[in-house]
Amino acid sequence: MNNSAVLTFNGVRKQLGRSMELGPLELEFERGLVYAIVGPNGSGKSTLMRMILGLMQPDEGELRVQGVNPAHQDPEQKQRVSYVPESSEYTDDSVTAANEASFIKHWYPAWDEALFRSLIAAWDIDLTRKLKKMSKGEQRRFDLAVGLARNPELLLLDEPSSGLDPLVWRQMTDRLTSFMEDGHRTIVMATHIIEEVRRLADIVIFVYKGKVLGVYEKDELFRQWKVYWVDGIVEGEIGAAVESTVEGNLTRVVTSDAGATEQELVGKGLPVMRTEALDLDDIMYYIIRNEQK
Numbered sequence: 001m002n003n004s005a006v007l008t009f010n011g012v013r014k015q016l017g018r019s020m021e022l023g024p025l026e027l028e029f030e031r032g033l034v035y036a037i038v039g040p041n042g043s044g045k046s047t048l049m050r051m052i053l054g055l056m057q058p059d060e061g062e063l064r065v066q067g068v069n070p071a072h073q074d075p076e077q078k079q080r081v082s083y084v085p086e087s088s089e090y091t092d093d094s095v096t097a098a099n100e101a102s103f104i105k106h107w108y109p110a111w112d113e114a115l116f117r118s119l120i121a122a123w124d125i126d127l128t129r130k131l132k133k134m135s136k137g138e139q140r141r142f143d144l145a146v147g148l149a150r151n152p153e154l155l156l157l158d159e160p161s162s163g164l165d166p167l168v169w170r171q172m173t174d175r176l177t178s179f180m181e182d183g184h185r186t187i188v189m190a191t192h193i194i195e196e197v198r199r200l201a202d203i204v205i206f207v208y209k210g211k212v213l214g215v216y217e218k219d220e221l222f223r224q225w226k227v228y229w230v231d232g233i234v235e236g237e238i239g240a241a242v243e244s245t246v247e248g249n250l251t252r253v254v255t256s257d258a259g260a261t262e263q264e265l266v267g268k269g270l271p272v273m274r275t276e277a278l279d280l281d282d283i284m285y286y287i288i289r290n291e292q293k
């Protein structure tokens, strides 16, 4: 095992219902990095989080969180992991945000009160209010403030943007960037939001129907996936291209290997009019389409 690995999945497999199988997964998450798990609905992103938390056991394989099977972590090890779900179910009519925060604070010795207070102020959270009466967005802000104030080494975020307005979203991404500054923490987030991936992620993991389709370093991903607009109608195959379509007098060439494609286009004397980066959604579409072939 890599010493800086905070999470390892070694042949992890889990049957979910009759038709869905998660895995087998071979993954290693390093300390100090932000991982974005990207995939369509029902790909297994939340299930992956539940396994990391020890709420679900693999049928096969080995999962280690900070070197330990999450089902057998002691309280001290659990305190180093913080999970912010997509939404919380607050059912008790009488619990205020202040009650909840002081309860959580009691269990987490690393609790950062100054950070909590600054998030409460920045996100306009009224601690005297009953959590159940808060809007989804207000609950979400509170959950994120608590998740960060717990000061974990491993922060798990399920759809962090869900329910946030653009201003709070922007502040949240800034806070997450500061959270990562000491270099020892790790964030694993399940997300659909491209801007979130662009802003925060170091590594992108594509999942689809319970399988990992690829693990990519983010900057490399956006460097390699490109669209070239070639002047004229290109006859025959572009070997390195993922897709080549004629649109009017131009040919749109999509590639996952920009260097090789550029070389091929130059070699064939095909003039490139314009080059564009591909969006994450489009990249995911092509990766999934390739899987379905």
Ligand SMILES: Nc1ncnc2c1ncn2[C@@H]1O[C@H](COP(=O)(O)OP(=O)(O)OP(=O)(O)O)[C@@H](O)[C@H]1O
Pocket: 016, 017, 018, 020, 039, 040, 041, 042, 043, 044, 045, 046, 047, 048, 190
């Ligand atoms: N305990 C379970 N029993 C049966 N099926 C399950 C169970 N848990 C999850 N599933 C199914 O496994 C699939 C993956 O679910 P999961 O919630 O992990 O996906 P997701 O990628 O987080 O989806 P979303 O983006 O919609 O939140 C879904 O089809 C879900 O219905």
